Amino acid sequence: MGKIVVAGGGMIGLAAAMMLADDGHEVTVVEQDAAPTPTDLDRAPEWARRGVAQFGLAHWLVARGSSIMARHLPEATALLAESGGYRFNLVKYLLGLQPGVEVLPEDDRFDILTGRRSAMEWAMARTAEEHPGIRVLRGEAIVGLLEGPAVAGGIPHVAGLRLRSGAELTGDLTIDATGRRSATPQWLEAIGATPPHERSEDSGFAYYGRYFKSSDGSMPPLMAPVLSPLGTFSVLTLPGDNGTWSITLYALSEDKELRRFRDPDVHRRVIEACPLHAHWLEAEPITEMASMVGVVDRHRRFVVDGAPCATGILSVGDASSCTNPSLGRGITLGLMHAEALRAMVADHFDDPIALAMAFDHTTEHDLRPWHDATTSIDRRRVEEMRALLAGDSWLPDPGAQVAGALVGAASSDPVAARAFGEVLGCLELPSTIFARPGLQQHLAELAKVNPPRPVPGPDREELLALVG
Numbered sequence: 141m142g143k144i145v146v147a148g149g150g151m152i153g154l155a156a157a158m159m160l161a162d163d164g165h166e167v168t169v170v171e172q173d174a175a176p177t178p179t180d181l182d183r184a185p186e187w188a189r190r191g192v193a194q195f196g197l198a199h200w201l202v203a204r205g206s207s208i209m210a211r212h213l214p215e216a217t218a219l220l221a222e223s224g225g226y227r228f229n230l231v232k233y234l235l236g237l238q239p240g241v242e243v244l245p246e247d248d249r250f251d252i253l254t255g256r257r258s259a260m261e262w263a264m265a266r267t268a269e270e271h272p273g274i275r276v277l278r279g280e281a282i283v284g285l286l287e288g289p290a291v292a293g294g295i296p297h298v299a300g301l302r303l304r305s306g307a308e309l310t311g312d313l314t315i316d317a318t319g320r321r322s323a324t325p326q327w328l329e330a331i332g333a334t335p336p337h338e339r340s341e342d343s344g345f346a347y348y349g350r351y352f353k354s355s356d357g358s359m360p361p362l363m364a365p366v367l368s369p370l371g372t373f374s375v376l377t378l379p380g381d382n383g384t385w386s387i388t389l390y391a392l393s394e395d396k397e398l399r400r401f402r403d404p405d406v407h408r409r410v411i412e413a414c415p416l417h418a419h420w421l422e423a424e425p426i427t428e429m430a431s432m433v434g435v436v437d438r439h440r441r442f443v444v445d446g447a448p449c450a451t452g453i454l455s456v457g458d459a460s461s462c463t464n465p466s467l468g469r470g471i472t473l474g475l476m477h478a479e480a481l482r483a484m485v486a487d488h489f490d491d492p493i494a495l496a497m498a499f500d501h502t503t504e505h506d507l508r509p510w511h512d513a514t515t516s517i518d519r520r521r522v523e524e525m526r527a528l529l530a531g532d533s534w535l536p537d538p539g540a541q542v543a544g545a546l547v548g549a550a551s552s553d554p555v556a557a558r559a560f561g562e563v564l565g566c567l568e569l570p571s572t573i574f575a576r577p578g579l580q581q582h583l584a585e586l587a588k589v590n591p592p593r594p595v596p597g598p599d600r601e602e603l604l605a606l607v608g
Protein backbone atom coordinates (compact mmCIF):
# COMPACT_ATOMS: atom_id res chain seq x y z
CA MET A 141 0.00 0.00 0.00
CA GLY A 142 1.21 3.52 -0.62
CA LYS A 143 0.62 7.23 -0.85
CA ILE A 144 -1.72 8.48 -3.57
CA VAL A 145 -2.44 12.10 -4.46
CA VAL A 146 -5.64 12.95 -6.32
CA ALA A 147 -5.75 16.18 -8.33
CA GLY A 148 -9.30 17.54 -8.28
CA GLY A 149 -12.04 17.03 -5.70
CA GLY A 150 -15.05 16.74 -8.01
CA MET A 151 -17.38 13.74 -8.23
CA ILE A 152 -14.83 11.38 -9.73
CA GLY A 153 -11.76 12.52 -7.78
CA LEU A 154 -13.65 11.98 -4.53
CA ALA A 155 -15.10 8.64 -5.66
CA ALA A 156 -11.68 7.36 -6.75
CA ALA A 157 -10.15 8.59 -3.47
CA MET A 158 -12.66 6.62 -1.39
CA MET A 159 -12.19 3.46 -3.45
CA LEU A 160 -8.39 3.66 -3.18
CA ALA A 161 -8.49 4.45 0.55
CA ASP A 162 -10.69 1.38 1.06
CA ASP A 163 -7.89 -0.68 -0.47
CA GLY A 164 -5.50 0.59 2.19
CA HIS A 165 -3.83 3.55 0.44
CA GLU A 166 -3.22 6.86 2.15
CA VAL A 167 -4.95 9.38 -0.13
CA THR A 168 -4.73 13.18 -0.34
CA VAL A 169 -7.23 15.04 -2.55
CA VAL A 170 -6.31 18.54 -3.73
CA GLU A 171 -9.17 20.82 -4.79
CA GLN A 172 -8.74 24.40 -6.00
CA ASP A 173 -12.14 25.66 -4.80
CA ALA A 174 -11.77 26.88 -1.24
CA ALA A 175 -15.42 26.75 -0.15
CA PRO A 176 -15.91 24.07 2.50
CA THR A 177 -18.52 21.37 1.98
CA PRO A 178 -21.84 22.70 3.32
CA THR A 179 -23.00 21.11 6.54
CA ASP A 180 -26.39 20.15 5.15
CA LEU A 181 -27.84 19.42 1.74
CA ASP A 182 -30.17 22.44 1.74
CA ARG A 183 -27.14 24.69 1.39
CA ALA A 184 -25.44 22.61 -1.31
CA PRO A 185 -26.96 24.51 -4.30
CA GLU A 186 -25.21 27.72 -3.11
CA TRP A 187 -21.87 25.96 -2.60
CA ALA A 188 -19.24 28.00 -4.47
CA ARG A 189 -17.94 25.38 -6.89
CA ARG A 190 -16.48 27.66 -9.55
CA GLY A 191 -14.13 24.92 -10.70
CA VAL A 192 -17.13 22.99 -12.08
CA ALA A 193 -18.82 25.20 -14.69
CA GLN A 194 -21.83 22.86 -14.94
CA PHE A 195 -22.43 22.66 -11.18
CA GLY A 196 -25.84 24.39 -11.35
CA LEU A 197 -27.00 22.69 -14.54
CA ALA A 198 -29.22 19.65 -15.00
CA HIS A 199 -27.70 16.38 -13.82
CA TRP A 200 -28.88 12.90 -12.96
CA LEU A 201 -27.27 9.57 -12.35
CA VAL A 202 -28.23 6.60 -14.52
CA ALA A 203 -28.54 2.98 -13.38
CA ARG A 204 -24.95 1.81 -13.78
CA GLY A 205 -23.62 4.86 -11.94
CA SER A 206 -26.10 4.28 -9.11
CA SER A 207 -25.08 0.64 -8.79
CA ILE A 208 -21.34 1.47 -8.79
CA MET A 209 -22.00 4.01 -6.06
CA ALA A 210 -24.03 1.52 -4.03
CA ARG A 211 -21.32 -1.14 -4.33
CA HIS A 212 -18.17 0.92 -3.88
CA LEU A 213 -19.41 3.99 -2.00
CA PRO A 214 -22.22 2.73 0.24
CA GLU A 215 -21.88 5.58 2.76
CA ALA A 216 -22.32 8.24 0.05
CA THR A 217 -25.32 6.32 -1.31
CA ALA A 218 -26.88 6.07 2.15
CA LEU A 219 -26.31 9.77 2.83
CA LEU A 220 -27.87 10.80 -0.50
CA ALA A 221 -30.83 8.48 0.12
CA GLU A 222 -31.50 9.68 3.65
CA SER A 223 -31.11 13.33 2.59
CA GLY A 224 -33.87 13.17 -0.01
CA GLY A 225 -32.21 11.53 -3.03
CA TYR A 226 -34.78 10.37 -5.57
CA ARG A 227 -35.23 6.65 -6.19
CA PHE A 228 -36.75 5.70 -9.51
CA ASN A 229 -36.89 2.77 -11.91
CA LEU A 230 -37.89 3.84 -15.40
CA VAL A 231 -38.23 0.30 -16.71
CA LYS A 232 -40.59 -0.75 -13.91
CA TYR A 233 -42.56 2.42 -14.63
CA LEU A 234 -42.78 1.54 -18.36
CA LEU A 235 -43.71 -2.09 -17.59
CA GLY A 236 -46.44 -0.77 -15.29
CA LEU A 237 -48.04 0.88 -18.33
CA GLN A 238 -48.28 -2.51 -20.06
CA PRO A 239 -51.32 -4.56 -18.98
CA GLY A 240 -50.50 -8.08 -17.79
CA VAL A 241 -46.71 -7.61 -17.87
CA GLU A 242 -44.88 -8.80 -14.77
CA VAL A 243 -42.00 -6.97 -13.16
CA LEU A 244 -39.12 -9.42 -12.60
CA PRO A 245 -36.56 -9.43 -9.76
CA GLU A 246 -33.78 -8.66 -12.28
CA ASP A 247 -35.56 -5.41 -13.19
CA ASP A 248 -33.99 -4.03 -10.01
CA ARG A 249 -30.89 -3.47 -12.13
CA PHE A 250 -32.62 -0.41 -13.57
CA ASP A 251 -32.93 1.26 -10.13
CA ILE A 252 -31.48 4.74 -9.84
CA LEU A 253 -30.78 6.97 -6.87
CA THR A 254 -30.28 10.48 -8.11
CA GLY A 255 -30.34 14.14 -7.15
CA ARG A 256 -29.24 17.56 -8.26
CA ARG A 257 -25.55 17.77 -9.06
CA SER A 258 -25.06 19.76 -5.89
CA ALA A 259 -26.76 17.03 -3.82
CA MET A 260 -24.80 14.18 -5.35
CA GLU A 261 -21.48 15.98 -4.97
CA TRP A 262 -22.39 17.10 -1.44
CA ALA A 263 -23.04 13.46 -0.43
CA MET A 264 -19.77 12.39 -2.02
CA ALA A 265 -17.77 15.20 -0.38
CA ARG A 266 -19.29 14.79 3.11
CA THR A 267 -18.55 11.09 2.99
CA ALA A 268 -15.01 11.50 1.63
CA GLU A 269 -14.10 14.03 4.32
CA GLU A 270 -15.04 11.57 7.06
CA HIS A 271 -13.61 8.56 5.28
CA PRO A 272 -10.63 6.87 6.98
CA GLY A 273 -7.39 7.25 5.03
CA ILE A 274 -8.43 10.43 3.14
CA ARG A 275 -7.33 14.04 3.57
CA VAL A 276 -9.10 16.65 1.42
CA LEU A 277 -7.22 19.94 0.93
CA ARG A 278 -9.57 22.66 -0.37
CA GLY A 279 -8.38 26.02 -1.69
CA GLU A 280 -5.11 24.63 -3.09
CA ALA A 281 -4.61 25.07 -6.84
CA ILE A 282 -2.30 22.67 -8.61
CA VAL A 283 0.10 24.33 -11.04
CA GLY A 284 2.18 21.42 -12.27
CA LEU A 285 3.64 17.99 -11.76
CA LEU A 286 6.65 16.97 -9.67
CA GLU A 287 9.12 14.88 -11.58
CA GLY A 288 10.80 11.92 -9.89
CA PRO A 289 13.53 9.51 -11.02
CA ALA A 290 12.46 7.63 -14.18
CA VAL A 291 11.47 4.00 -13.70
CA ALA A 292 11.83 3.12 -17.38
CA GLY A 293 14.31 4.55 -19.88
CA GLY A 294 13.30 7.93 -21.31
CA ILE A 295 9.80 8.00 -19.81
CA PRO A 296 9.27 10.84 -17.29
CA HIS A 297 7.95 9.69 -13.93
CA VAL A 298 5.48 11.80 -11.94
CA ALA A 299 6.17 11.90 -8.21
CA GLY A 300 3.37 14.24 -7.13
CA LEU A 301 1.94 17.73 -7.53
CA ARG A 302 3.20 21.31 -7.33
CA LEU A 303 0.74 23.71 -5.73
CA ARG A 304 0.30 27.44 -6.30
CA SER A 305 1.10 28.02 -2.63
CA GLY A 306 4.62 26.73 -3.35
CA ALA A 307 4.00 23.49 -1.48
CA GLU A 308 4.80 20.14 -3.02
CA LEU A 309 2.83 16.97 -2.44
CA THR A 310 4.57 13.71 -3.14
CA GLY A 311 2.92 10.38 -3.84
CA ASP A 312 3.68 6.94 -5.26
CA LEU A 313 0.83 7.54 -7.67
CA THR A 314 -0.91 10.70 -8.88
CA ILE A 315 -4.50 10.60 -10.13
CA ASP A 316 -5.59 13.41 -12.43
CA ALA A 317 -9.29 14.08 -11.86
CA THR A 318 -9.26 17.78 -12.76
CA GLY A 319 -12.24 17.53 -15.10
CA ARG A 320 -12.89 18.69 -18.63
CA ARG A 321 -10.55 21.68 -18.31
CA SER A 322 -7.64 19.51 -17.12
CA ALA A 323 -4.23 21.06 -17.83
CA THR A 324 -2.46 17.70 -17.54
CA PRO A 325 -1.30 17.66 -21.21
CA GLN A 326 0.52 20.99 -20.61
CA TRP A 327 1.84 19.81 -17.23
CA LEU A 328 3.16 16.63 -18.87
CA GLU A 329 4.80 18.65 -21.62
CA ALA A 330 6.51 20.80 -18.98
CA ILE A 331 8.30 17.71 -17.61
CA GLY A 332 9.32 16.61 -21.10
CA ALA A 333 6.64 13.95 -21.61
CA THR A 334 5.13 13.07 -24.96
CA PRO A 335 1.74 14.82 -25.14
CA PRO A 336 -1.28 12.50 -25.00
CA HIS A 337 -3.14 11.72 -28.18
CA GLU A 338 -6.30 13.81 -28.18
CA ARG A 339 -9.51 13.83 -30.21
CA SER A 340 -11.71 16.79 -29.47
CA GLU A 341 -14.69 18.52 -31.08
CA ASP A 342 -17.37 20.98 -30.02
CA SER A 343 -20.52 18.91 -29.59
CA GLY A 344 -22.46 21.73 -31.24
CA PHE A 345 -25.17 22.08 -28.59
CA ALA A 346 -26.22 24.96 -26.33
CA TYR A 347 -28.12 24.21 -23.08
CA TYR A 348 -30.60 26.45 -21.26
CA GLY A 349 -32.25 25.26 -18.07
CA ARG A 350 -33.40 25.87 -14.54
CA TYR A 351 -34.61 23.96 -11.50
CA PHE A 352 -38.14 23.73 -10.08
CA LYS A 353 -39.46 22.40 -6.76
CA SER A 354 -42.88 21.03 -5.93
CA SER A 355 -44.59 22.19 -2.74
CA ASP A 356 -45.26 18.63 -1.52
CA GLY A 357 -42.07 16.81 -2.56
CA SER A 358 -43.81 15.01 -5.46
CA MET A 359 -42.41 14.54 -8.96
CA PRO A 360 -44.40 15.29 -12.14
CA PRO A 361 -45.61 12.20 -14.02
CA LEU A 362 -43.49 11.15 -16.96
CA MET A 363 -45.59 11.55 -20.12
CA ALA A 364 -42.74 11.78 -22.65
CA PRO A 365 -39.17 10.47 -22.76
CA VAL A 366 -36.82 12.29 -20.34
CA LEU A 367 -34.91 13.35 -23.43
CA SER A 368 -37.44 14.34 -26.10
CA PRO A 369 -36.32 15.47 -29.55
CA LEU A 370 -38.64 18.09 -31.07
CA GLY A 371 -37.25 19.05 -34.47
CA THR A 372 -34.64 21.76 -34.06
CA PHE A 373 -34.59 21.55 -30.25
CA SER A 374 -34.84 18.97 -27.49
CA VAL A 375 -36.41 18.99 -24.03
CA LEU A 376 -34.65 17.30 -21.13
CA THR A 377 -36.62 16.77 -17.90
CA LEU A 378 -34.52 15.25 -15.12
CA PRO A 379 -35.69 14.38 -11.62
CA GLY A 380 -33.62 15.71 -8.70
CA ASP A 381 -33.64 15.23 -4.92
CA ASN A 382 -36.26 16.54 -2.48
CA GLY A 383 -39.05 17.16 -4.99
CA THR A 384 -36.84 19.12 -7.41
CA TRP A 385 -36.35 18.69 -11.13
CA SER A 386 -34.68 20.46 -13.99
CA ILE A 387 -36.15 21.44 -17.33
CA THR A 388 -33.54 22.06 -20.00
CA LEU A 389 -34.02 23.12 -23.59
CA TYR A 390 -31.18 22.55 -25.94
CA ALA A 391 -30.52 23.47 -29.52
CA LEU A 392 -27.64 23.91 -31.93
CA SER A 393 -25.24 26.55 -30.65
CA GLU A 394 -25.26 28.05 -34.17
CA ASP A 395 -29.07 28.41 -34.06
CA LYS A 396 -29.09 32.12 -33.24
CA GLU A 397 -32.87 32.49 -32.86
CA LEU A 398 -33.00 29.77 -30.22
CA ARG A 399 -30.39 31.54 -28.07
CA ARG A 400 -33.44 33.33 -26.72
CA PHE A 401 -34.20 30.13 -24.78
CA ARG A 402 -32.08 31.72 -22.05
CA ASP A 403 -34.86 34.25 -21.41
CA PRO A 404 -37.02 32.70 -18.63
CA ASP A 405 -40.27 33.86 -20.30
CA VAL A 406 -39.27 32.31 -23.61
CA HIS A 407 -38.16 29.12 -21.83
CA ARG A 408 -41.57 28.92 -20.15
CA ARG A 409 -43.55 29.69 -23.33
CA VAL A 410 -41.75 27.00 -25.32
CA ILE A 411 -42.32 24.35 -22.65
CA GLU A 412 -45.98 25.37 -22.34
CA ALA A 413 -46.29 24.67 -26.07
CA CYS A 414 -45.16 21.04 -25.57
CA PRO A 415 -48.30 19.23 -24.35
CA LEU A 416 -46.47 16.29 -22.76
CA HIS A 417 -44.00 18.55 -20.93
CA ALA A 418 -46.04 21.60 -19.90
CA HIS A 419 -47.06 20.07 -16.53
CA TRP A 420 -43.38 20.11 -15.42
CA LEU A 421 -43.84 23.89 -15.10
CA GLU A 422 -46.51 23.57 -12.39
CA ALA A 423 -44.12 24.45 -9.55
CA GLU A 424 -41.89 27.23 -8.30
CA PRO A 425 -38.66 27.86 -10.18
CA ILE A 426 -35.90 27.74 -7.57
CA THR A 427 -32.96 28.84 -9.69
CA GLU A 428 -32.26 31.49 -12.29
CA MET A 429 -31.80 30.38 -15.88
CA ALA A 430 -28.36 28.83 -16.50
CA SER A 431 -26.86 28.21 -19.92
CA MET A 432 -23.81 26.53 -21.35
CA VAL A 433 -22.31 26.50 -24.86
CA GLY A 434 -19.08 25.18 -26.31
CA VAL A 435 -19.39 21.82 -24.54
CA VAL A 436 -16.57 19.73 -25.95
CA ASP A 437 -16.48 15.98 -26.59
CA ARG A 438 -12.91 14.86 -25.94
CA HIS A 439 -11.01 11.63 -25.57
CA ARG A 440 -7.37 11.53 -24.49
CA ARG A 441 -5.04 8.58 -24.75
CA PHE A 442 -1.98 8.58 -22.51
CA VAL A 443 -0.19 5.71 -24.22
CA VAL A 444 1.34 6.89 -27.49
CA ASP A 445 3.24 4.63 -29.91
CA GLY A 446 3.01 1.77 -27.44
CA ALA A 447 4.57 3.60 -24.46
CA PRO A 448 3.04 5.65 -21.62
CA CYS A 449 3.51 9.43 -21.93
CA ALA A 450 4.59 9.30 -18.29
CA THR A 451 4.52 6.83 -15.43
CA GLY A 452 3.20 7.55 -11.95
CA ILE A 453 0.10 9.39 -13.20
CA LEU A 454 -3.30 8.23 -14.46
CA SER A 455 -6.16 10.43 -15.71
CA VAL A 456 -9.71 9.53 -14.79
CA GLY A 457 -13.23 10.88 -15.43
CA ASP A 458 -13.69 13.99 -17.55
CA ALA A 459 -9.95 14.71 -17.49
CA SER A 460 -9.53 11.59 -19.61
CA SER A 461 -12.73 11.53 -21.61
CA CYS A 462 -15.76 13.79 -21.65
CA THR A 463 -18.90 13.90 -23.73
CA ASN A 464 -21.62 16.48 -24.00
CA PRO A 465 -24.33 15.95 -21.45
CA SER A 466 -27.43 15.19 -23.53
CA LEU A 467 -27.56 11.57 -22.34
CA GLY A 468 -26.65 12.38 -18.73
CA ARG A 469 -23.84 9.84 -18.58
CA GLY A 470 -20.67 11.71 -17.66
CA ILE A 471 -20.65 10.85 -13.96
CA THR A 472 -21.59 7.25 -14.68
CA LEU A 473 -18.79 6.87 -17.22
CA GLY A 474 -16.43 8.51 -14.72
CA LEU A 475 -17.53 6.08 -12.00
CA MET A 476 -16.98 3.15 -14.39
CA HIS A 477 -13.49 4.55 -15.00
CA ALA A 478 -12.85 4.94 -11.26
CA GLU A 479 -13.98 1.34 -10.71
CA ALA A 480 -11.54 0.19 -13.41
CA LEU A 481 -8.81 2.34 -11.84
CA ARG A 482 -9.36 0.64 -8.48
CA ALA A 483 -8.95 -2.81 -10.07
CA MET A 484 -5.82 -1.83 -12.03
CA VAL A 485 -4.18 -0.18 -9.01
CA ALA A 486 -4.93 -3.31 -6.95
CA ASP A 487 -3.19 -5.47 -9.57
CA HIS A 488 -0.23 -3.30 -10.62
CA PHE A 489 0.48 -0.68 -7.95
CA ASP A 490 4.15 -1.70 -7.62
CA ASP A 491 4.87 -1.70 -11.36
CA PRO A 492 4.30 1.78 -12.86
CA ILE A 493 4.75 0.69 -16.49
CA ALA A 494 2.39 -2.29 -16.13
CA LEU A 495 -0.11 -0.03 -14.36
CA ALA A 496 -0.04 2.62 -17.10
CA MET A 497 -0.41 0.00 -19.85
CA ALA A 498 -3.20 -1.93 -18.07
CA PHE A 499 -5.15 1.25 -17.32
CA ASP A 500 -4.81 2.36 -20.94
CA HIS A 501 -6.03 -1.06 -22.06
CA THR A 502 -9.14 -0.99 -19.89
CA THR A 503 -9.83 2.65 -20.82
CA GLU A 504 -9.67 1.86 -24.53
CA HIS A 505 -11.56 -1.45 -24.36
CA ASP A 506 -14.17 -0.83 -21.70
CA LEU A 507 -14.67 2.96 -21.61
CA ARG A 508 -13.89 4.23 -25.09
CA PRO A 509 -16.79 2.31 -26.76
CA TRP A 510 -19.16 4.19 -24.43
CA HIS A 511 -17.55 7.49 -25.35
CA ASP A 512 -17.85 6.68 -29.06
CA ALA A 513 -21.45 5.43 -28.76
CA THR A 514 -22.42 8.63 -26.93
CA THR A 515 -20.77 10.97 -29.41
CA SER A 516 -22.24 9.09 -32.37
CA ILE A 517 -25.79 9.49 -30.97
CA ASP A 518 -25.11 13.20 -30.52
CA ARG A 519 -23.61 13.60 -33.99
CA ARG A 520 -26.72 12.10 -35.54
CA ARG A 521 -28.87 14.54 -33.60
CA VAL A 522 -26.68 17.47 -34.70
CA GLU A 523 -27.01 16.35 -38.34
CA GLU A 524 -30.77 16.08 -37.94
CA MET A 525 -31.06 19.53 -36.34
CA ARG A 526 -28.85 21.06 -39.06
CA ALA A 527 -30.92 19.51 -41.84
CA LEU A 528 -34.18 20.72 -40.28
CA LEU A 529 -32.73 24.17 -39.66
CA ALA A 530 -31.73 24.39 -43.32
CA GLY A 531 -35.28 23.37 -44.29
CA ASP A 532 -34.10 20.04 -45.74
CA SER A 533 -36.02 16.83 -45.27
CA TRP A 534 -34.46 14.40 -42.84
CA LEU A 535 -34.49 10.65 -43.12
CA PRO A 536 -32.81 8.90 -40.19
CA ASP A 537 -30.19 6.28 -41.19
CA PRO A 538 -31.09 2.62 -40.51
CA GLY A 539 -29.29 2.66 -37.13
CA ALA A 540 -31.24 5.72 -36.01
CA GLN A 541 -34.48 4.16 -37.25
CA VAL A 542 -33.93 1.07 -35.08
CA ALA A 543 -33.04 3.28 -32.11
CA GLY A 544 -36.21 5.33 -32.76
CA ALA A 545 -38.27 2.13 -32.91
CA LEU A 546 -36.78 1.05 -29.57
CA VAL A 547 -37.72 4.31 -27.86
CA GLY A 548 -41.14 4.27 -29.54
CA ALA A 549 -41.94 0.75 -28.33
CA ALA A 550 -40.52 1.07 -24.80
CA SER A 551 -43.86 1.99 -23.25
CA SER A 552 -45.82 -0.78 -24.95
CA ASP A 553 -43.49 -3.79 -25.16
CA PRO A 554 -41.49 -5.41 -22.33
CA VAL A 555 -38.55 -6.50 -24.51
CA ALA A 556 -38.20 -2.95 -25.84
CA ALA A 557 -38.64 -1.44 -22.35
CA ARG A 558 -35.81 -3.53 -20.93
CA ALA A 559 -33.49 -3.00 -23.92
CA PHE A 560 -34.17 0.74 -23.72
CA GLY A 561 -33.40 0.68 -19.98
CA GLU A 562 -30.11 -1.07 -20.68
CA VAL A 563 -29.02 1.62 -23.16
CA LEU A 564 -30.20 4.54 -21.03
CA GLY A 565 -28.69 3.06 -17.88
CA CYS A 566 -25.30 2.34 -19.55
CA LEU A 567 -25.78 -1.35 -18.73
CA GLU A 568 -25.10 -2.58 -22.27
CA LEU A 569 -23.73 -0.89 -25.36
CA PRO A 570 -26.30 -0.24 -28.10
CA SER A 571 -24.15 -2.31 -30.51
CA THR A 572 -24.44 -5.34 -28.17
CA ILE A 573 -28.18 -4.91 -27.72
CA PHE A 574 -28.99 -4.48 -31.40
CA ALA A 575 -26.87 -7.54 -32.24
CA ARG A 576 -29.20 -9.74 -30.15
CA PRO A 577 -30.85 -12.34 -32.38
CA GLY A 578 -34.33 -11.27 -33.42
CA LEU A 579 -34.38 -7.90 -31.63
CA GLN A 580 -34.23 -5.69 -34.72
CA GLN A 581 -36.91 -7.76 -36.43
CA HIS A 582 -39.08 -7.62 -33.31
CA LEU A 583 -38.77 -3.82 -33.23
CA ALA A 584 -39.50 -3.56 -36.97
CA GLU A 585 -42.69 -5.60 -36.48
CA LEU A 586 -43.77 -3.46 -33.54
CA ALA A 587 -43.08 -0.31 -35.57
CA LYS A 588 -45.27 -1.63 -38.43
CA VAL A 589 -48.25 -2.09 -36.13
CA ASN A 590 -47.60 0.99 -34.03
CA PRO A 591 -45.24 3.42 -35.83
CA PRO A 592 -43.17 5.61 -33.47
CA ARG A 593 -44.93 8.95 -33.06
CA PRO A 594 -43.01 12.21 -32.83
CA VAL A 595 -43.22 13.94 -29.45
CA PRO A 596 -45.80 16.73 -29.89
CA GLY A 597 -44.59 20.31 -29.76
CA PRO A 598 -44.25 23.48 -31.81
CA ASP A 599 -43.00 23.26 -35.38
CA ARG A 600 -40.23 25.61 -36.47
CA GLU A 601 -42.60 28.40 -37.48
CA GLU A 602 -44.50 28.20 -34.17
CA LEU A 603 -41.22 27.99 -32.31
CA LEU A 604 -39.90 31.17 -33.91
CA ALA A 605 -43.14 32.93 -33.00
CA LEU A 606 -42.72 31.73 -29.40
CA VAL A 607 -39.14 32.93 -29.10
CA GLY A 608 -40.26 36.27 -30.48
Ligand SMILES: Cc1cc2nc3c(=O)[nH]c(=O)nc-3n(C[C@H](O)[C@H](O)[C@H](O)COP(=O)(O)OP(=O)(O)OC[C@H]3O[C@@H](n4cnc5c(N)ncnc54)[C@H](O)[C@@H]3O)c2cc1C
Binds near residue numbers: 148197468472
Ligand atom coordinates in the same frame (compact mmCIF):
# COMPACT_ATOMS: atom_id res chain seq x y z
C1 LIG B 1 -24.16 21.03 -18.78
C2 LIG B 1 -23.74 19.68 -18.29
C3 LIG B 1 -24.68 18.80 -17.78
C4 LIG B 1 -24.29 17.52 -17.36
N1 LIG B 1 -25.25 16.61 -16.94
C5 LIG B 1 -24.88 15.38 -16.55
C6 LIG B 1 -25.84 14.43 -16.09
O1 LIG B 1 -27.04 14.66 -16.09
N2 LIG B 1 -25.40 13.23 -15.66
C7 LIG B 1 -24.08 12.89 -15.67
O2 LIG B 1 -23.75 11.77 -15.27
N3 LIG B 1 -23.15 13.76 -16.11
C8 LIG B 1 -23.51 14.98 -16.54
N4 LIG B 1 -22.56 15.87 -16.96
C9 LIG B 1 -21.15 15.47 -16.92
C10 LIG B 1 -20.58 15.61 -15.52
O3 LIG B 1 -20.79 16.92 -15.05
C11 LIG B 1 -19.10 15.26 -15.53
O4 LIG B 1 -18.93 14.05 -16.21
C12 LIG B 1 -18.53 15.16 -14.13
O5 LIG B 1 -18.56 16.39 -13.48
C13 LIG B 1 -17.09 14.68 -14.19
O6 LIG B 1 -16.55 14.67 -12.89
P1 LIG B 1 -14.99 14.88 -12.68
O7 LIG B 1 -14.77 14.72 -11.23
O8 LIG B 1 -14.24 14.06 -13.65
O9 LIG B 1 -14.72 16.40 -13.09
P2 LIG B 1 -15.32 17.76 -12.41
O10 LIG B 1 -16.64 17.52 -11.84
O11 LIG B 1 -15.16 18.78 -13.46
O12 LIG B 1 -14.29 18.01 -11.24
C14 LIG B 1 -12.98 18.45 -11.46
C15 LIG B 1 -12.47 19.10 -10.20
O13 LIG B 1 -11.10 19.41 -10.35
C16 LIG B 1 -10.86 20.70 -9.81
N5 LIG B 1 -9.67 21.26 -10.45
C17 LIG B 1 -9.51 21.55 -11.77
N6 LIG B 1 -8.29 22.08 -11.98
C18 LIG B 1 -7.67 22.12 -10.79
C19 LIG B 1 -6.39 22.59 -10.36
N7 LIG B 1 -5.51 23.11 -11.21
N8 LIG B 1 -6.08 22.50 -9.04
C20 LIG B 1 -6.98 21.95 -8.15
N9 LIG B 1 -8.19 21.52 -8.50
C21 LIG B 1 -8.53 21.59 -9.80
C22 LIG B 1 -12.13 21.47 -10.13
O14 LIG B 1 -12.27 22.60 -9.30
C23 LIG B 1 -13.19 20.42 -9.89
O15 LIG B 1 -13.63 20.40 -8.57
C24 LIG B 1 -22.93 17.14 -17.42
C25 LIG B 1 -21.97 18.03 -17.92
C26 LIG B 1 -22.37 19.28 -18.37
C27 LIG B 1 -21.31 20.18 -18.97
